[in-house]
Amino acid sequence: MKRQRRTFIAQCGALALGAASPGLSFAQAGYPDKTVRLIIPYPAGGATDNLGRLAAQAMQQALGQPFIADNRGGGGTTIGTRAVATAPPDGYTLGMVDSTFAINPGLLGSRLPYDTVKDFAPVCLIATAQFVLVTHPSVPVTDLAAFVAKAKAAPNTLSYGSAGVGSGPHLAGEQLAQQAGVQVTHVPYRGGGTVITDLLGGQVQFAFATVPTLVEHIKAGKLRALAVTGAHRAPQLPEVRTFVEAGLPGVDTMPFFGLVAPKGVPAAVVDKTSHALMASIRTGEMQTRLKALGFEPVGSTPAEFAARLQEEIAKWTEVIRKGKIQPE
Known part of the structure; x- marks a missing residue:
């Protein structure tokens, strides 16, 4: 009886854990099992769009489901980026970001229609440029x-x-x-x-x-x-x-390009997506293509990208403050 009772309690605990942690069951279900939308906050063409499409191809090849580029230009990237922030946190909407993502908090302040730090889960820093x-x-x-x-x-x-x-x-x-x-x-x-x-x-x-x-x-x-x-x-x-x-080491502007997800996406999904991109960027075909276009491949972990974003936001907020720069 005691053994049966312990087994019953363990089973209940496992069920409760699965309900409380949707990422566990989500990952076990085999993400992704349908089309994933990648929002690019620019019209077609340009560096961020090109890198977004390369990333979509790499993830599609690695994860076996379609990754579709969805261009949402306008508003200094805020229209497309807001669409990512407000999407269901299920991993089926991702977003491309670039240096503007880190500049806008200092430039727009409270006018920004999302919180750059709190409303997103960094996935991978794809590349930088000189x-x-x-x-x-x-x-x-x-x-x-x-x-x-x-x-x-x-x-x-x-x-x-x-x-x-x-x-x-x-x-x-x-x-x-x-x-x-x-x-x-x-x-x-x-x-x-x-x-x-x-x-x-x-x-x-x-x-x-x-x-x-x-x-x-x-x-x-x-x-x-x-x-x-x-x-x-x-x-x-x-x-x-x-x-x-x-002799001017403080001039260190390096445009960057990365992938984010809405806040709340299960960690298992973020990790799976990040690992797929990292493998392609560090050793796969995407590395060759990025170099051919003049970019520096990175392929970071989510934590490394989060740290980079914090540094970039702090740096540009200070430059904007000292320069007394106001948005148009």
Whole structure:
């Protein structure tokens, strides 16, 4: 009788644990067993969309179910990202995020329609990219020290373009100004393509952009590269020094791209998705494709991505505060 009673109690406890921990039964059911939607908070095209589609393909191959890209552009990424935050936490809606995800808390504050920390479960940091600082050839400088000296000698005479207030290139320019102690003029545009056109035409004197975006213009002599962000030189531009080598280590803007889920998704689902992506990014075909596009593959754990997000949010909140930057 005692043995039967202990068995009965154990069975009841197991049932209660399963009810209280849906992730356990969910994982045992074999996630995923139907189509998973990956929300990309941009229109089709562009770096985040391209990486999102690569991630969807990798997860589909690894997990055996369709992963469908769902583009939800607008609102400075907040429309698509909010759709992720408010989706059922069952693992069948995931979201791509990039550096804007970490910039928006400091830029928008209480106007942000979700809590970047509390409403999401980080899944995997997929990749990062290096920014390169370039000038138009009409600017009479050949290295970062000369650029800083010229900017100090003539405050606000050097202008730079970006895809808009609060964009990564805008804040990279602001970070440069703060670290170097110079005053430069920011010119916001409605898209990155127009920035490059005006930079090539000399309407603005310098800009930040990812290395793949500008490498051909640099090699053709249409733009002059002064420094790249990151811990090492860019493979495409081995002759260009890093900001660390050039004496401004505080200029460390590195666009990032990652995957998140709604808060409350079972940990077993987050781990399974993360492991599938990590394997492809670290050793699989996705690593080769990312490198070919000019990105630096990462493939982090959820905890590593969560820590990176905390660092990025704190950094950009401080840059925005010191620069007194207000959203458009």
